[in-house]
Amino acid sequence: MHGVFTALINGVHEKGGGGVLWVRGDTCKYCFPDEFTNKEFVSGLELMLSRPQADSHFFVVTQKEDKMDVMAYPRTRVYEECREELLANKANEANVETSCDEATSSVGCTRIGHAANVPVTASGEAAT
Numbered sequence: 001m002h003g004v005f006t007a008l009i010n011g012v013h014e015k016g017g018g019g020v021l022w023v024r025g026d027t028c029k030y031c032f033p034d035e036f037t038n039k040e041f042v043s044g045l046e047l048m049l050s051r052p053q054a055d056s057h058f059f060v061v062t063q064k065e066d067k068m069d070v071m072a073y074p075r076t077r078v079y080e081e082c083r084e085e086l087l088a089n090k091a092n093e094a095n096v097e098t099s100c101d102e103a104t105s106s107v108g109c110t111r112i113g114h115a116a117n118v119p120v121t122a123s124g125e126a127a128t
Contacts, residue, residue, distance in 0.1 A: 004028065005078045006085070008058045018049065020059040020070070036061075041068055 008021050011030020019032045033045045045061070048054060048070065057072040 002081055004060060005058075005073070005081045008060070008073075008078055009082055012058075020045065020049075020061050022061045022063065024063040038068075045070065 004021060004023065007028050007030060011019055011021060015030055015032075019030050022029050022031050022036075033042050033049065036042050036045070045059075049059065054072075056075055058075055058078050060071045060073065062069045062071065
């Protein structure tokens with residue numbers, strides 16, 4: 001999951017909160033609900049993202065053919081999985097101030113590599 005989590009963090013950092021990571025085959029993209037074409041899916045996703053508990057989770061949409069599955073991951077787990085990279089990047093960007101929410105304050109809110117282009121497998125694991 002590390003590659004997927006890295007892509008999530010980079011997506012939020014580059015585009016802002018409120019989006020999801022869309023995964024299909026070996027590609028992934030951080031996007032917002034209105035970028036999906038299925039109106040029924042968009043409606044359900046927007047409802048899910050509007051709930052109070054959504055603020056403490058990241059969402060991954062996995063598409064296999066015509067089926068879309070949405071998985072939620074606690075933000076604390078995502079940041080913990082990427083902690084070492086976040087700390088290393090924070091040290092490299094010591095002179096750059098970033099805005100962080102409470103979930104990232106212990107490790108910093110920095111971009112990791114070029115993870116939006118990290119290939120992932122259909123199961124969401126980083127491709128080797």
